[in-house]
Amino acid sequence: MTYLKSRRFIGAAFTAITMLSITRTITSNGDLTSTVTIAQALVFASPIALAGLAGIWAERAGVINIGLEGMMILGTFGAGWAGWQWGVWAGVLAGVIFGAIGGLLLAVAAVTFGVDQIIAGTAINLLALGLTKFLAIVLFTDAPGGGQAQSPPIKGDIPTFTIDSIVEPLTSLHETGIFFISDLAGILAGLFYNLSLLTIITFLLFAMTSYLLWKTAFGLRLRSAGENPWAADSLGVKVVQFKYAAVVFSGMLAGLGGAYLSIASTIYRNGNTAGRGFIGLATMIFGDWRPGGTAAGALMFGYIDTLRLIDTGNQNVKGLILLGAIILFAIGGLMLRKAKRNSAIGFLLLGSVMIGAYFSATSFPPEVAQVAPYITTLLVLATASQNLRPPAADGIPYRKGDNH
Amino acid sequence: MSQSALAVELSGIWKRFPGVIANSDINLKVASGTVHAIVGENGAGKSTLMKILYGMQKADEGTISINGTNLIFNSPSDAIDSGIGMVHQHFMLADNFTVLENIVLGSEPKNGIRLDFEKARKQISDIAAENGLAVDPDVLVSELGVGDRQRIEILKVLYRGAKILILDEPTAVLVPHEVDELFNTLRDLKKEGLTVIFISHKLDEVLSIADEITVIRQGSTVGSVNPHTQNVSARDLAEMMVGNELPNPEAVGDTIQAEVVLKVDNLAVFAKGGKAIVDDISFQIHAGEIVGIAGVEGNGQAEILDALMGIESATGRVQFKNEDITNKSTRHRRELGIGFIPEDRHRQALMLEAPLWENRMLGHQTRTPNAKGIWLTPRSAKADTKRIVEEYDVRTPSIDILASALSGGNQQKLIVGREMSGEPKLLIAAHPTRGVDVGAQAAIWDHIRHARQSGLAVLLVSADLDELIGLSDNIKVLLRGKFVADADPATVTPQELGTAMTGAGEVA
Numbered sequence: 001m002t003y004l005k006s007r008r009f010i011g012a013a014f015t016a017i018t019m020l021s022i023t024r025t026i027t028s029n030g031d032l033t034s035t036v037t038i039a040q041a042l043v044f045a046s047p048i049a050l051a052g053l054a055g056i057w058a059e060r061a062g063v064i065n066i067g068l069e070g071m072m073i074l075g076t077f078g079a080g081w082a083g084w085q086w087g088v089w090a091g092v093l094a095g096v097i098f099g100a101i102g103g104l105l106l107a108v109a110a111v112t113f114g115v116d117q118i119i120a121g122t123a124i125n126l127l128a129l130g131l132t133k134f135l136a137i138v139l140f141t142d143a144p145g146g147g148q149a150q151s152p153p154i155k156g157d158i159p160t161f162t163i164d165s166i167v168e169p170l171t172s173l174h175e176t177g178i179f180f181i182s183d184l185a186g187i188l189a190g191l192f193y194n195l196s197l198l199t200i201i202t203f204l205l206f207a208m209t210s211y212l213l214w215k216t217a218f219g220l221r222l223r224s225a226g227e228n229p230w231a232a233d234s235l236g237v238k239v240v241q242f243k244y245a246a247v248v249f250s251g252m253l254a255g256l257g258g259a260y261l262s263i264a265s266t267i268y269r270n271g272n273t274a275g276r277g278f279i280g281l282a283t284m285i286f287g288d289w290r291p292g293g294t295a296a297g298a299l300m301f302g303y304i305d306t307l308r309l310i311d312t313g314n315q316n317v318k319g320l321i322l323l324g325a326i327i328l329f330a331i332g333g334l335m336l337r338k339a340k341r342n343s344a345i346g347f348l349l350l351g352s353v354m355i356g357a358y359f360s361a362t363s364f365p366p367e368v369a370q371v372a373p374y375i376t377t378l379l380v381l382a383t384a385s386q387n388l389r390p391p392a393a394d395g396i397p398y399r400k401g402d403n404h
Numbered sequence: 405m406s407q408s409a410l411a412v413e414l415s416g417i418w419k420r421f422p423g424v425i426a427n428s429d430i431n432l433k434v435a436s437g438t439v440h441a442i443v444g445e446n447g448a449g450k451s452t453l454m455k456i457l458y459g460m461q462k463a464d465e466g467t468i469s470i471n472g473t474n475l476i477f478n479s480p481s482d483a484i485d486s487g488i489g490m491v492h493q494h495f496m497l498a499d500n501f502t503v504l505e506n507i508v509l510g511s512e513p514k515n516g517i518r519l520d521f522e523k524a525r526k527q528i529s530d531i532a533a534e535n536g537l538a539v540d541p542d543v544l545v546s547e548l549g550v551g552d553r554q555r556i557e558i559l560k561v562l563y564r565g566a567k568i569l570i571l572d573e574p575t576a577v578l579v580p581h582e583v584d585e586l587f588n589t590l591r592d593l594k595k596e597g598l599t600v601i602f603i604s605h606k607l608d609e610v611l612s613i614a615d616e617i618t619v620i621r622q623g624s625t626v627g628s629v630n631p632h633t634q635n636v637s638a639r640d641l642a643e644m645m646v647g648n649e650l651p652n653p654e655a656v657g658d659t660i661q662a663e664v665v666l667k668v669d670n671l672a673v674f675a676k677g678g679k680a681i682v683d684d685i686s687f688q689i690h691a692g693e694i695v696g697i698a699g700v701e702g703n704g705q706a707e708i709l710d711a712l713m714g715i716e717s718a719t720g721r722v723q724f725k726n727e728d729i730t731n732k733s734t735r736h737r738r739e740l741g742i743g744f745i746p747e748d749r750h751r752q753a754l755m756l757e758a759p760l761w762e763n764r765m766l767g768h769q770t771r772t773p774n775a776k777g778i779w780l781t782p783r784s785a786k787a788d789t790k791r792i793v794e795e796y797d798v799r800t801p802s803i804d805i806l807a808s809a810l811s812g813g814n815q816q817k818l819i820v821g822r823e824m825s826g827e828p829k830l831l832i833a834a835h836p837t838r839g840v841d842v843g844a845q846a847a848i849w850d851h852i853r854h855a856r857q858s859g860l861a862v863l864l865v866s867a868d869l870d871e872l873i874g875l876s877d878n879i880k881v882l883l884r885g886k887f888v889a890d891a892d893p894a895t896v897t898p899q900e901l902g903t904a905m906t907g908a909g910e911v912a
Contacts, residue, residue, distance in 0.1 A: 217512035217519045224498055224509050231496035234460070235510030235560075236481030392500055 009292075019330070021183040023323045029315045033183040035171050037306055038190020043264055045302025046202045047072070047273075050257030051280020052287065052294040053202075053209055054250040058103075059289060060213060061246030062226035063110050064395040066121030069277025070128030071102035071251045075258020077132040080268020081139060083154030083259075084146070091154050092198070092259050099255015100248050102128060107247040111240060114397035125277075133270055140268075151268035158263060163192040198260050205253065210291045222246055226391035229398040239398060254280075288388050317368070318358060324375065325354035410472065411436040411568050411599040412457065417466035419452055426452040428623045430466070434568075434616075439590055439600040441614035443607065444645055449623040450603050451493070454570050457601075458490040459483035470568070481510075489561025493572040495553050497545045504528060504541035507560050531562050535592055551582040558589065568599045575609055587613050606700070607638035607645075607906045619644040642902030659692035660877060663725075665830050665861035666712075671720035673707040673885075681707045682718065683885035689830070694852070694862040696876030696893070698869065700905050704885035705865045706747050709832055712863070713737060713744050715752075724830065738767055743823035747834040747865070749812070753819045756808035760800060761789040763807050764822055771826060792821035796851070797844055813840040820848050824855060831855070834865040849875065869898040883907050 024032045031037055051068050058065035065071075078098030083091025102124055109120040133149075140146035145153055170189035174182050213219035222242045224232035229239045254277065261276070262268045279301055287293025307316040328351030335344035412434040419427040426449045434440040444450050455461040457468060459477030467474055470486045477483045480490075497506050504524055513523040528541050537555045545553065554574060561569055571590075575583045590600055590613060604610050610617055611631050619626040619641065626644050629636045666689040673682040682704040689695045699705055710716035714734040722730050729737055738744070744767070746752035754763055765774040765785050773784035789803045796817040800810055807815060820836055836852070837845040852862060852875065866872045872879060872893075879891040881904045889904050 215519060216517050217514055218517065220501075220505055220509055220512060220519060224501070227498035227500050228496065231498055231506075232509065234480050234490070234492065234496045236479060236484060237510050389500055392498065 012296075015330075017183055017187065018180065019323060019326050021180045022326055023319050024183060025179055027315065027319045027322060029319050030175070030177070030186075031310065031316060032307070032319050033186040034174060035167065035186055035189040035193050037303075037310065038187050039193040039195070040310065041299065041303040041306040042190070042199050043196065043302070044305045045298045046196075046199050047257040047260045047264075048276050048280050048283060048301050049206070049295055049298035050202055050253050050260065051277050052283040052298055053205060053280075053291065054099075054253035054257065055281050055284035056209065056213075056287075056289055056291060056294060057246045057253065058106075058250035059284070059394050060223050060226045060391055061243045062229060062391055062393045062396065062398065063106070063243055063247050063250075064117040064121065065106065065247065065250055065254075066118055066281065067102060067106050067124035067128075067277075068121075068250075068254045068280055069273060069275065070121075070125035071099045071106075071254035072258035072261070072273045072277040072280075073125075073128040073132055074098040074102045075255030076262045076268050076272050077135065077258075078255065079259035079262035080151035080154065081135075083156075083263065084143070084152045084268075086155075088154055088156040088158055088263060091263060092158075092256070095255045095259025095262070096252045097255070099251040099253070099258060101251070102255070103248040103251020106251070107244045110397070111243045111247065114399060117395050117397070136268070136270060149270040151262075153266050154263060154268075159197045161192070161195045161197075166192045198256075198263065201256075202260075205256075206291045206295055213291075223391070225398075226393055229393055233400060240400065243398070285388065285390075289390055318361075321354055322358045325351045325358060328354065409436040410434065411470070412601070413469040413472075414453070414457065415467050415469075417453065417456060417468075418464045419449075419456060419461065420464055425623050427456070427463070430620070430623070430625050432618055432625060433628075434599060434601060436471070436599050437594060437597050438615040439594055439602055439613055441602045441604060441610040441617045442620060443604060443610055443617060443641060444620035448620045448645075450620055451572060453620070454490065454572055454601070454603060457483070458488060458570060484511075484564050484566070487565065487567040488570065489564055489566030489568070490570040491554070491557040491561060491572065491574060493574075495557055497553055497556060499546035500544065502542050502544055503539050503548075503556055506545055506556055507541070507563050511564055528559065528563065531559060535562065535589060535596070537589060551585065554582075554586065555589075562593075567597075568601065569593065570601045570603070572603050574602070575604060575606060583609065607641045607903075610641070611636070611638060617641065621645060638906060639899060639903045642906065643899040645902060658877075659857050659859075661691040661693075661859060663691045663859075664688050664723075665691050665693075665725060666863070667721075667723040668712070669721040669723075671708065671711060671718055671722065673704070673711050673716055673718045681885050682711065684720075685885075685887055686720075687880065687887070689861040689863060691829070691859040691861050692856055693878070694856060694864055694876045696864045696866065696872040696879040697882050698872055698879050698891070698901050698905055699865075699882035701867060703882050705834065705882060707885075708882075709744070709746065709834055709863070709865065712832055713742070735770065739770060741827070741829035743828035743831040743833075745819055745823050745831070745833040745836050749815055749819055754807045754815060757806055759806060760793070760798075760803045760810075760818060761786045763818065764789040764792065764803075766822070768822070768826060788825065792818060792825065796821035797847060813844065816840050817844055817848070820851070824851055828855075828860065831860055831862045833862060835867060836864070837866075837868065837871060845871075869901050873898060873901065881905060 020033055024030065051072055054068055054071070055065055075095035075098055078094035079091035082094030106120055106124055109115040110117045136151070137148050140151045141148050143152045167189045170185040174186035174189060176182050213223060221232065221237045224237055225239045225242045225246070233239050257276070257280070258273060261272050265272060280298070283297030283301065284294050286297035287295070304320065307320060311317060328347050332344045332347035332351060335347060410433055412432065414430060414432040417427050417430040430449070430453055442450050442453070452461065456463045459480045459482050462478070468477065469475065470488065475482070475486055504521065507528055508524045513520040513527065515523070525541050532539055537559055539552065539555055539559065545556065548556070558569070574586060590602070593600060602610070602614060614631060616628060616630050618628045621644070668688065669686045670684050671682060671686070672680055672684050675681050685708070687695065697705055697708070707716055711718035712722060714732060714737050720730070721728065724737070724740055724742065727740070729740070750756060755766060761782065765780065768774050769780070773781060773788045775781055786803060792798065793800060793803060798810070798814050798817045798821065800814060810818070816838060817840060823831060831852070837848050840848065856862065864872065864876060873896060874893070876893045879893055879896065879901070880887045881889040881891060881901070883905065891901060891904065
């Protein structure tokens, strides 16, 4: 079982690096797999990953958490407000606590009162948005360095680690441009370059979640609340308590994700989350409500976002379009092997269109540059998310004693 | 294994729900190491009693004694701790979990905080081997069939070390050879010294497996029999189950007219997976005729009614008067003059959170007195609601209160009143007097009889056999989706009918 899993993981990583490598070689754009790109991608991916992880906790216990965005917003605000006054770690703590309050609110509405979970979550999103905007005006307008829509800078830094003895040789290996080897080196070096302690914590939280939810009795009981709470109740599992614990912890993780955002940009700013809570939810679905897939989804978003932001002269966008085409061809080939002719033709056609776009255009209008990353993401999501297995009682209000 | 020791003793159990008394003064003694069957009609209070014994519900009065000790159960965990396990009628399994996960949930073997999968796997295969219950612990439950799922439920209970097993209608979902397997398992368990409480209304099965049988009727224990020492037949049990106490709902005179109102040919309804729930039935109802369907609940009655109303998709042909309505919408059927009193009033007949007069409009929302053209006419709808409240004796302070505030019996009276409004040509009725008190019951019967005289055709499904015999002009016995017998209400007794319903014998 574990052998199979690790073989699949290595296979997936190998495929991904090969595709990147092909794209990099054709475009001769070393940025695609450079140390700096990968390091930055980790920074962008972490908050999304935390939101996705938060979604896993709530939904595995059967509560849809569409309020992730709101809980993240609360986290960004908490971090900005406390970080500005008492330093960065106080900011982290405040972000987590504020997120937990959002989670508690959802738990009270959805678990205790059985309110429709989508509506309760949306209400939390609106509430968080309005409340933080209002509080920002009240608290930050007259503060030195603050404004109506942003906090003064957060004091202090989260420690980051660069392991020179690993990074330097790998980076020079990356610059040699050897197919595959060079890309693998760049990616590995990126993992040890300017690595934030918060990113390490994020990684540990993923590992902890995998273990707790799937290897312990606690996790089995928590997941039973999301699969069949009536059955769980009939076996003496305290369903309501598990749901509360899961949703509040979900809020804490989302809050931490928000704090990460504020700390990465050194201030709280209105609208800093920019929908990352929802993107986190999407990565959770992409990841089939499991930590591994969710992390992969978040890394993909982070990577594509990075390419867009550090782009010079549209080269990265061109690269992305080529990457999209390669992915489409690969999937088309797979479909052919599985004898699904019609879908195969569809994928190959789309791939050809993108190849055409790549070779015919010398530059792209800025709008395309903005949208291209999301199109690539959409393509991956649409094709990869096939046999999903959401928790069976996800989103269904549970009342003790209800006959089911 | 002493036969005299009591594993379970329930005395003086009462349980009331708003509008219903589910259990009244129930007394039950189950000897250790026996299979003890509890039989009774649907709604007699068997399931409620077992939920009380399993700690899912609390009795209003009475005592529970397990192995001679008086205990109070606040939750299923308390019952599990005293060695009681329950196999629910509707399986309590998480489809996305493996067999192992479903079995150990709530009492997992641990190694530190880690769930010890190896130990769990070993324990499960040990218990499975001991009792001849073969399962693969690592497959997902969603991949398993009904028989396997039931084995998992039994394993779940045994894994928790239960010495007393409650099985709530375990054979309802099984095919005959699976029933045989289950009974073999139960006999094995009995040999191991376990006590089995077996709930059913299939009398032939009960007689073949039980050491003692307790009969429950209308929430009370009627009596116990021992099939080994006493010579009892399914017929005797049916007699005890049904009783003879209700007022007589006799329909006087022959009012059957020549006109065929409903003609059904080869109607069939299939479950997911292709099993026929309603299996190729044909019948017709004339104007002024009441056709009754007798059958133990769950043999296809609900599906027949839903198919006739166009709610459930079905194959076959349905003709109303001379119109083929097989593919017509439910609304079209209602507008033609078909009234419908469904089995589950909360799910299909009422908007609980709406006032009575809005409920009056439901199903008649396109017709007078509720609507004119595209506009609703609340004023005349309200006036007509008042008429129903008076004529059908709906006890309510006002027609503006929410339907949820009425007791079940009064809700039922409102529904009957509504469906009898607008001079329907055909009434499709399931348990029209269920939950209604004796006086109002007689009134509803009068209304139906009266309408029958002026040409109403009625399809009647009822668990109340006296009602069925008294009202119907013809009775058809439904078993596993098929009509297996016809009965003449003039000569048949409830006992004979009850026997035929359970498949235990033929009708005279």
